[in-house]
Amino acid sequence: MATKYGAYAGKVLKIDLTAKTWEEYPLYDKDREMFVGGKILAARIIYDFIKSPIDPISPENVLVVTSCPLNGTGCPSSSRFNVSAISPLTGILTSSNCGGNFGLSLKRAGYDAVIFTGKSESLTWVEITDTDVRFNDASHLKGMLTGETQQAIGGKSGKLVIGPAGESMVRYACAVSNDRAAGRGGVGAVMGSKNLKAITAYGVFQQPVYNPEKLAKLKKKWVKRLKAHPLTGRQLPKLGTGALLSVMNQKNLLATKNFTAGKFEGFRKISGEEMAEKYLVANRGCITCPIQCARMVNLDGHIVKGPEVEIMGLMGANILNDDLHKIIEWNYELDELGMDTISTAGTIAFAMELNERGIWNNGLEFGKTDNITEVIRDIAFRRNEVGDKLAEGSRRLSQQFGGEEYCIQSKGMELSAYEPRGAVGQGLGYSVSNRGGCHLNAGYEVVLEGLGLSVDPYTTHGKAQLGIMFQNLMEGASAGGSCLFTTYAFFPFFLIAKPNSVMTRIVNFAFPYFGPVLKIVNKYPGLMQVNLTAMLPHPVAISYATGMKLNMGRLMKLGARGFNLERLINTRLGITEKDDKLPKRLTDEEQIKGDARTKVPHAKLKRQYYKGRGWDENGMVKASTLRYYGIDKLDEDPIFKRPIEQDKGRILVK
Amino acid sequence: MIKVEFFGLYRLSYKMKEWTTDASTVEEVIEKLAAEYPVYSVKELKNSVIMVNGTNFLKLRKFKTELKDGDTVFVMSPASGG
Numbered sequence: 133m134a135t136k137y138g139a140y141a142g143k144v145l146k147i148d149l150t151a152k153t154w155e156e157y158p159l160y161d162k163d164r165e166m167f168v169g170g171k172i173l174a175a176r177i178i179y180d181f182i183k184s185p186i187d188p189i190s191p192e193n194v195l196v197v198t199s200c201p202l203n204g205t206g207c208p209s210s211s212r213f214n215v216s217a218i219s220p221l222t223g224i225l226t227s228s229n230c231g232g233n234f235g236l237s238l239k240r241a242g243y244d245a246v247i248f249t250g251k252s253e254s255l256t257w258v259e260i261t262d263t264d265v266r267f268n269d270a271s272h273l274k275g276m277l278t279g280e281t282q283q284a285i286g287g288k289s290g291k292l293v294i295g296p297a298g299e300s301m302v303r304y305a306c307a308v309s310n311d312r313a314a315g316r317g318g319v320g321a322v323m324g325s326k327n328l329k330a331i332t333a334y335g336v337f338q339q340p341v342y343n344p345e346k347l348a349k350l351k352k353k354w355v356k357r358l359k360a361h362p363l364t365g366r367q368l369p370k371l372g373t374g375a376l377l378s379v380m381n382q383k384n385l386l387a388t389k390n391f392t393a394g395k396f397e398g399f400r401k402i403s404g405e406e407m408a409e410k411y412l413v414a415n416r417g418c419i420t421c422p423i424q425c426a427r428m429v430n431l432d433g434h435i436v437k438g439p440e441v442e443i444m445g446l447m448g449a450n451i452l453n454d455d456l457h458k459i460i461e462w463n464y465e466l467d468e469l470g471m472d473t474i475s476t477a478g479t480i481a482f483a484m485e486l487n488e489r490g491i492w493n494n495g496l497e498f499g500k501t502d503n504i505t506e507v508i509r510d511i512a513f514r515r516n517e518v519g520d521k522l523a524e525g526s527r528r529l530s531q532q533f534g535g536e537e538y539c540i541q542s543k544g545m546e547l548s549a550y551e552p553r554g555a556v557g558q559g560l561g562y563s564v565s566n567r568g569g570c571h572l573n574a575g576y577e578v579v580l581e582g583l584g585l586s587v588d589p590y591t592t593h594g595k596a597q598l599g600i601m602f603q604n605l606m607e608g609a610s611a612g613g614s615c616l617f618t619t620y621a622f623f624p625f626f627l628i629a630k631p632n633s634v635m636t637r638i639v640n641f642a643f644p645y646f647g648p649v650l651k652i653v654n655k656y657p658g659l660m661q662v663n664l665t666a667m668l669p670h671p672v673a674i675s676y677a678t679g680m681k682l683n684m685g686r687l688m689k690l691g692a693r694g695f696n697l698e699r700l701i702n703t704r705l706g707i708t709e710k711d712d713k714l715p716k717r718l719t720d721e722e723q724i725k726g727d728a729r730t731k732v733p734h735a736k737l738k739r740q741y742y743k744g745r746g747w748d749e750n751g752m753v754k755a756s757t758l759r760y761y762g763i764d765k766l767d768e769d770p771i772f773k774r775p776i777e778q779d780k781g782r783i784l785v786k
Numbered sequence: 787m788i789k790v791e792f793f794g795l796y797r798l799s800y801k802m803k804e805w806t807t808d809a810s811t812v813e814e815v816i817e818k819l820a821a822e823y824p825v826y827s828v829k830e831l832k833n834s835v836i837m838v839n840g841t842n843f844l845k846l847r848k849f850k851t852e853l854k855d856g857d858t859v860f861v862m863s864p865a866s867g868g
Binding site: 367409 | 793794795797798803832833834835837840842844848860862863864865
């Protein structure tokens with residue numbers, strides 16, 4: 133094994149689909165120390181391959197699936213793996229996180245990551261085992277749904293597959309593992325463009341961890357805290373992410389009618405409470421997850437995976453639909469066809485507005501739901517003109533029909549269901565997020581601005597700095613393999629459980645004024661040489677699992693390094709300050725007429741953000757920032773030029 | 787009459803979407819609720835997120851917020867948005 137660290141498999145696999153060959157890729161321990169895993173390690177790998185803009189659905193694109201060090205260690209909610217590529221939707225880097233079993237199986241097969249280049253001549257299923265890589269003919273899987281495909285492959289392997297939408301190269305097609313999706317950015321279309329219907333991994337390789345005793349103790353405490361925390365122990369297990377929908381409505385955060393409002397009269401009928409009462413059969417979660425936020429629901433006698441809050445909002449309020457049954461049906465259909473629910477819903481809402489304005493007669497109308505199922509299928513198979521156009525995503529529609537000011541996307545990716553005029557920090561995040569209009573890569577500041585706490589949603593004070601800090605923390609936690617919901621436990625219990633207490637109100641009031649302190653922390657995260665293990669066990673867990681020395685500051689520095697590296701890749705692909713924007717509807721029009729606070733003061737927030745990030749006024753990462761994060765000389769050391777490192781042994785026990 | 791609507795975990799615990807009562811303040815609503823449906827105590831209910839006609843009661847007079855006939859009070863379990 134070419135690693136001295138625990139929890140890693142120690143090898144990376146590179147597969148050339150054109151030549152049908154495979155080889156080990158020379159990733160070294162210095163890369164593991166710097167980039168750890170998941171989306172950050174994937175960005176480091178992609179950095180060497182993509183130097184300038186490419187056609188993302190050409191063989192030039194590279195698909196990188198990375199596992200994370202905590203996968204397979206039994207840490208709570210730590211089975212998340214990552215799929216990265218240049219996005220067919222946005223033309224820039226996308227990274228898509230997934231809770232299925234593929235990451236774990238890949239490690240069991242002996243690999244920390246797998247890189248796909250080129251394009252197979254015909255539809256293929258790549259089978260990775262601990263002894264071999266096989267290229268199987270997949271013609272019998274052609275056109276199959278994601279569930280059917282996994283069933284047809286069968287066996288005990290971990291699977292990552294695409295459905296018809298991926299095969300049709302719908303620009304926001306997803307890849308699916310078990311019933312979890314690597315949803316955003318069109319990684320399914322990249323697989324489709326490579327004629328890669330499925331990847332499977334199987335092996336019995338067990339990665340020993342560095343300090344099993346301490347890790348076992350930490351896991352116990354970690355699970356205990358997650359189970360005791362009001363958000364991860366009660367709200368998410370009982371109501372799923374749908375619990376947020378009613379709150380969003382109360383706080384003007386529920387995107388309604390293509391983001392013309394933040395409240396929907398019919399919100400009660402599409403809420404998490406309604407789903408729990410009428411449809412919930414059982415909770416389900418990813419492997420090793422004590423939270424179990426996924427919903428198994430009864431859809432006309434079939435037990436299927438229920439919708440998350442994003443699609444409940446976007447296929448509900450945002451298209452003026454108050455029929456939860458239909459949302460459940462569409463959600464199931466989208467997972468099976470293999471399409472990102474958020475981008476599908478956002479594109480449909482934009483098309484509805486184009487139709488309403490008499491610009492594009494496409495048959496879609498706000499409040500009209502009887503044709504949506506057919507439209508979804510039309511998109512997946514690109515089987516008529518409307519479906520084919522919708523399959524291109526909302527930005528391409530606006531390039532053809534106009535309406536840029538109400539085309540609700542950023543960098544080509546449709547926004548999630550959180551209406552940012554009710555949470556301006558979240559609005560900033562959407563615009564500067566590396567993968568486009570993603571609520572998580574944005575920093576998910578709406579949790580502070582209404583979903584978890586009640587920080588003033590309209591003030592610009594401290595919002596840029598808070599956003600940077602949460603982006604960095606979440607990037608770091610994600611690289612380790614943890615679900616981002618585990619970072620909820622970062623908030624002390626009383627802030628959530630006692631919202632009316634004096635202390636909570638003081639914290640809510642004071643949070644924006646932490647900006648100057650956070651400015652220093654964000655600029656020099658390495659200074660935070662502390663561990664708050666109870667609140668944020670992630671760095672300690674990674675340390676016990678791998679033997680690397682991590683603490684809170686290093687985790688944040690890792691996250692910031694990843695974020696800046698992704699930005700660096702994107703700027704090479706043409707992203708500048710001009711692309712960090714929101715549609716004018718959100719920046720120039722008041723959400724509540726007469727209340728000037730209810731629009732995103734974007735220019736001001738963006739200036740603060742760039743300063744805090746160490747980017748120049750054109751949005752380029754400054755040389756000094758690159759130096760601080762140790763990513764200024766990557767061009768001098770491309771990974772593929774190195775020899776394969778010799779066996780370095782393994783630290784088994786401390 | 788005051789219309790009280792339940793959200794979050796309360797809706798599952800009380801097994802009802804709404805309830806009507808006579809009360810002149812938010813505090814009275816909570817006391818009557820705890821008395822009629824002793825699922826939660828007054829102390830526990832004081833940690834609820836409460837909206838009166840769409841406005842968070844912390845921006846009004848908190849538990850002393852006065853209510854009039856026809857008002858709607860949303861009572862949400864804590865961890866429902868702070």
